[in-house]
Every structure is written in C-alpha cells, then in structure tokens.
Amino acid sequence: MFGWHWLFPIVFIAAVGLSAILTWIVREIAIESGWAALPSSARHIHKTAIPRLGGIAIFSTFAVVTSVTYALMRLTGAASAGSRELLALIVPGTILFGVGLADDFLDVSPLVKISFQIPAGLALSFIGLNCIELHTAHPWINVAVATISTLAWVIGITNAVNIIDGVDGLAVGSMLFSVLAIGVVAIIGGYHTVAFLAVVLAGALLGFLRFNFHPATIFLGDGGSMFIGYVLSALSLACKRGNTSPVVALSIPALVLGFPIVEMAVSILRRFVSGKRIFAADREHIHHRLLELGLTQRQVVGILYGFSAISCLVAILLMYTEPVGGLILLVLLVVFVGAALHRLEYPELREFGELFNRMAQKRQAMANNVLLRSLAKRLNDCHRMDEIYTLLGETFRKVGLYEFELMVVGINKLGADLRKSIASETVEAEAWSLDIDIRNTDLGFLGYLRVYSASNCAQFDINLLLHGVAQSLSRAIVRAEYEHAALRKSHVSDIGPELVHAFAVAAGAKSALSTSTQMVEEMPDTFTAN
Numbered sequence: 001m002f003g004w005h006w007l008f009p010i011v012f013i014a015a016v017g018l019s020a021i022l023t024w025i026v027r028e029i030a031i032e033s034g035w036a037a038l039p040s041s042a043r044h045i046h047k048t049a050i051p052r053l054g055g056i057a058i059f060s061t062f063a064v065v066t067s068v069t070y071a072l073m074r075l076t077g078a079a080s081a082g083s084r085e086l087l088a089l090i091v092p093g094t095i096l097f098g099v100g101l102a103d104d105f106l107d108v109s110p111l112v113k114i115s116f117q118i119p120a121g122l123a124l125s126f127i128g129l130n131c132i133e134l135h136t137a138h139p140w141i142n143v144a145v146a147t148i149s150t151l152a153w154v155i156g157i158t159n160a161v162n163i164i165d166g167v168d169g170l171a172v173g174s175m176l177f178s179v180l181a182i183g184v185v186a187i188i189g190g191y192h193t194v195a196f197l198a199v200v201l202a203g204a205l206l207g208f209l210r211f212n213f214h215p216a217t218i219f220l221g222d223g224g225s226m227f228i229g230y231v232l233s234a235l236s237l238a239c240k241r242g243n244t245s246p247v248v249a250l251s252i253p254a255l256v257l258g259f260p261i262v263e264m265a266v267s268i269l270r271r272f273v274s275g276k277r278i279f280a281a282d283r284e285h286i287h288h289r290l291l292e293l294g295l296t297q298r299q300v301v302g303i304l305y306g307f308s309a310i311s312c313l314v315a316i317l318l319m320y321t322e323p324v325g326g327l328i329l330l331v332l333l334v335v336f337v338g339a340a341l342h343r344l345e346y347p348e349l350r351e352f353g354e355l356f357n358r359m360a361q362k363r364q365a366m367a368n369n370v371l372l373r374s375l376a377k378r379l380n381d382c383h384r385m386d387e388i389y390t391l392l393g394e395t396f397r398k399v400g401l402y403e404f405e406l407m408v409v410g411i412n413k414l415g416a417d418l419r420k421s422i423a424s425e426t427v428e429a430e431a432w433s434l435d436i437d438i439r440n441t442d443l444g445f446l447g448y449l450r451v452y453s454a455s456n457c458a459q460f461d462i463n464l465l466l467h468g469v470a471q472s473l474s475r476a477i478v479r480a481e482y483e484h485a486a487l488r489k490s491h492v493s494d495i496g497p498e499l500v501h502a503f504a505v506a507a508g509a510k511s512a513l514s515t516s517t518q519m520v521e522e523m524p525d526t527f528t529a530n
Helices: 004-033 054-076 083-105 110-126 139-163 170-189 192-212 221-238 246-256 258-273 286-292 297-317 323-344 347-379 385-398 462-487
Strands: 401-409 417-419 433-440 444-453 500-505
Touching: 004 054, 004 192, 054 083, 054 192, 054 221, 083 110, 083 192, 083 221, 110 139, 110 221, 139 170, 139 221, 139 258, 170 192, 170 221, 170 246, 170 258, 170 297, 192 221, 221 246, 246 258, 246 297, 246 323, 258 286, 258 297, 258 323, 258 347, 286 297, 286 323, 297 323, 347 385, 347 462, 385 401, 385 462, 401 462, 433 462, 444 462
Parallel strands: 417 500
Antiparallel strands: 401 444, 401 500, 433 444
8 A cells, every 4th residue: 555655755756857858858849849939028038939838748747647646546545535626626727727728829818718717716616625614604605705715716826826927937936835835734734635736746846947947948838827826726725624723724825825926916906006907917027126126037036935935934834833923923924025015116006005095084084074063063052252262272173273263353342362272283384274254144244263274285174164164153153242241231232342352272383374483372261351
C-alpha cells in the first residue's frame, strides 16, 4: 500500500522533471512553428518574440502525474476517497485550460472567459467547496451566499493569476509559494488528497520556472494562468475545511493567495475610480510601478516573492496562534500592504482615500444641519433675550462659527454690547462672513444676524440659516421684547428713542477678517437696563 510520507517526494521529483522536459519541447516546437508572441502593446516589456504556450507543459505535467499516481493508488487500494473532488478539479480545469489556450492563439473576450469560469465555480460549490458558509435557519440564504461567494472567489483568483503574469517568473514563482503553503496547511489538517495535488502542481511550476525566470525563453500564457488560477482557487478552499474559527477559515485562502488578491483589488479599484473598463489592460500594475522606480526585473520579482512568502507564512502561523495573536499578525500585514501601496503613489488610490474624507465631511455637515434645525425649533421656546443669545452661542460654536453678532433695532431700552468666547480654534485666512436680515411680517425690519466662519467652506446648509433659523429668531425676538415690556407694564409704542442691542461672540483668537487681535469679554449672567 502506498504511504503518503514517501509518495510526496516521489511525485514532486517526477513533476519537476517532466515539467522541465515538456517545457523545453513545447518551447522548441513553438519557435519552429512561429508561435511566438511579439510585444504588441506598451504593457509588454519583452523585446523579442517569445512563445506563450508554457501552460501546455504545466497542464500536461499535472494531468499525467496525477492520473498515473491515482491509477496506481486505485490498483493498490490506497485511493478510497477523493474521486469527486478530483473530477471537480480536473474536468473544469481542463476546460478552462482549453479556453485560455484558445486565447493564446485567438482573441477571446473577457466575458467569454468568465462564462466558462462560472460553471467551473459552480462545480466546486456543488461538491461543498465554498468560500463563505452560513448556518442560518434559512437554507436558501445559506446556499445563495455560498454559491455567490464561491463564484466570486474562483473568477477573481483565476483572473488574478493572469494579471500578475507581467514580469519574467513573477506569476509562476509567486504561485509556487502559494501552492507550497497550501500543501503545508493541508498536511497539517490531514487533507492528503489536497496535499498531493498541491505537491504535483508545485513540481510542475518549479520545472517550468527554470525557463520562465529572467531572461525568460517561454511565457505561461492564458492557458497556463487560467488553469493554475482555477486549481489554486479550489485547493485553497479545500484546505480551509475543518477550521472551527471563521476568521481563520476565511483568512487562510486569502493569505496564501495574498499577492494576486492585492493586485486584483488594486487593479479593479483604480480602474473604477479612473472611469476605465474593469477588464481593460494597462501598464499600471504593481510590477510596472516598481519597474518605473528604477528596479530591474529580478529585483521586482525578488520583492514580490518576499511579499508572497510573508503572506503565506502568516497563513501557516494562524493555525498555531491564539485569536489575539492572529489578529495582530493580520493587522501588521494590512499596515505593511497599505504603506507599500502608498509608496507606489497611485493617484487613483489617493482619490479613493479622499473619498473617505469627503464622506466624513458630509457626515459632519449632516450633523451640523441637525443642530441648526434643532436651533430653529428651540428658538420657538425662548422668551428672553439672554436665552436667545445663549442658544445661538452654543449652537454656532458646534457648527464651526467662531463669532456672531445679533443687532436688534429700537424695541426697548434694554441691553448693551455683550461678548462671550465660543471657540479657540485657528481661523483660516479664507474664512467668510454672512449678514442675514431679521424681519417680522407685522413689524418689518428688526435687525440682522452676522455670522463668521472659522474655515473657507460651510459645513452645513446655508439655507437653514437664511430661512429656518432666521424666521424662528425673528419670532423669538418679538416674543422676548413684548414679554419684557409686559413685565415693565409698558408697551412697545411707549418706548422712547431707538436703541441698538449688540451681541458678539468671539473666538478669543485672531480673526480671519483682520490681522489685529480681538479682545474677548465675558457675557454677564443677567441683563441690566440702561
């Protein structure tokens, strides 16, 4: 009976040797037949015609070694399980390889490729290899989430491998790290079939890498990238089974395929932000950016190999660390990725970051609008001028107004110039002021409200000041003055000469409208009549 402990090194060596031989044969046949790809766009960095049929060698190696080994194991009775999983991997993988190979000779559109990737993803979901699995009381929700997430995973990873295949040896070498990590995780978890398939694929990739590393003499091609991407998407889902922690179960597949996932996410995001088609080819990938920094192809590959290795190592460590330790590792990795992307200076990512700033500003503006609406409502309950002044000061301070003046014309003899500090924040040089007339339907012009902003833009809806607050303020002033006159057993018409009430609230700092320093006076607790 076959034993796993000595089967893995045998199939690995066999895969490495067969892959190297087949790669050499495919390369020579492609060159003699004229099946070599010339650089056809600015995103291609090679200068001479190079065959793009390396996927034939990798697929053939995987198929031959897997089939022969599995047949021998069946004859000896060692392969009693895993037939369904193997069929769900080989059959769709073969179809996707054929579609990709057709694209190496013809021009197959991205939508046609995806139309074949969808049933391949459904095959994995059918045998229970799902990306996200819920266990709610509604089976249809569980099935829908599992199916949709698995389709997104398969389509994303399959195309991500193709995206990173832009520098000699980058895609194959990075995926070698990924498949080795999958093999380690599978061995630890006791998934021998998954580990076996990972070992075979690793050998096929290593044998091909000898000819694909810089300076490359053969490329992977779409046939190879689609096949490798699909197999890796399936194996990564298989190796997460048995993990009781949902975080670990979801993190392991994402981490072992960290580099292609980051590249795919960045590509989709920057194309969406810049208004380009999501599947449009360009020269803005991470490896292109590193080349623009003056690095050589080997240096670029070395850096991205390092990231792949670190990401895969974190995936393995998650299986042995406590939840807090695992969370720390994930946070550190995310911070590292963020810093690295910031160094690449993508304008689209910066614009996306500014979106969050605008969202925060919009949220603050909404909160300020609520405060102004509340102010208009609370003014209806004011019956004294000091209540009005206090309420205006409290609200305006919160919405970013550093000073205001309320001038009330000739209603009584009460009042003087009053000031109270409401803020101490720095006032911008471009700050603005606004005068709002306070009018009453019966009495006409009552005065004006002047507000001073501490910044160059209003973090609220100006119309709320011009209408809602101004109308409520006019009613509050009339109500307060009439009640004051009633307390003195007088009437507005009996009051003598016209007098101006002035109320100013200052920041206690330099005004944006003047270079001079404004002195701040404290508002008295009570009013006194002149």
